[in-house]
Amino acid sequence: SQQGEEDPQALSIQEGENATMNCSYKTSINNLQWYRQNSGRGLVHLILIRSNEREKHSGRLRVTLDTSKKSSSLLITASRAADTASYFCASADWGNKLTFGGGTRVLVKP
Amino acid sequence: DGGITQSPKYLFRKEGQNVTLSCEQNLNHDAMYWYRQDPGQGLRLIYYSQIVNDFQKGDIAEGYSVSREKKESFPLTVTSAQKNPTAFYLCASSTRDGTNIQYFGAGTRLSVL
Numbered sequence: 001s002q003q004g005e006e007d008p009q010a011l012s013i014q015e016g017e018n019a020t021m022n023c024s025y026k027t028s029i030n031n032l033q034w035y036r037q038n039s040g041r042g043l044v045h046l047i048l049i050r051s052n053e054r055e056k057h058s059g060r061l062r063v064t065l066d067t068s069k070k071s072s073s074l075l076i077t078a079s080r081a082a083d084t085a086s087y088f089c090a091s092a093d094w095g096n097k098l099t100f101g102g103g104t105r106v107l108v109k110p
Numbered sequence: 111d112g113g114i115t116q117s118p119k120y121l122f123r124k125e126g127q128n129v130t131l132s133c134e135q136n137l138n139h140d141a142m143y144w145y146r147q148d149p150g151q152g153l154r155l156i157y158y159s160q161i162v163n164d165f166q167k168g169d170i171a172e173g174y175s176v177s178r179e180k181k182e183s184f185p186l187t188v189t190s191a192q193k194n195p196t197a198f199y200l201c202a203s204s205t206r207d208g209t210n211i212q213y214f215g216a217g218t219r220l221s222v223l
Contacts, residue, residue: 042214
């Protein structure tokens with residue numbers, strides 16, 4: 001199956017600014033998840049939004065979901081240098097599989 | 111410590127050689143997964159298993175094999191049939207609670223000599 005798409009592929013911001021990244025997916029979903037990957041490491045789950053939800057918050061993270069457009073966005077507010085990482089969306093189907101997007105590389109400059 | 115352990119961290123394969131990547135979890139999760147990640151790319155599913163003694167092919171299973179003899183263990187063999195094995199391999203596990211939130215190991219980087 002094809003991966004979803006993420007936009008932008010890379011993002012460079014100053015500390016304290018907000019970072020926004022977008023994700024599109026292709027099929028009907030149970031939920032959509034966002035993960036973070038530090039360079040050369042495994043992925044860490046950040047936040048999950050269910051298909052019947054439109055917006056969710058967790059700390060400095062805000063996720064939106066538009067199922068009519070098959071798209072989601074992740075906003076990181078008041079970014080910190082430690083937020084430098086790659087961020088991946090993953091759409092969960094009604095079985096037990098995730099389909100990952102290509103990722104957005106975020107660089108937060110101090 | 112609860113988590114997923116992948117070993118080795120780095121692995122080198124010679125031409126024509128099969129190599130096996132280890133993945134062990136002590137989270138008591140039923141489902142386990144293997145992904146391949148190429149530089150600057152997302153993750154692609156190789157194989158997954160939802161229960162002991164059962165597994166299914168993912169999107170890029172050719173040239174790989176797995177076994178699931180124990181709940182805790184899901185080793186991946188990269189066979190000589192996989193002509194481009196150089197990549198970062200990630201193992202993950204999840205409960206069967208309907209969310210499919212996955213927990214990842216630290217990965218194995220495989221290179222060809």
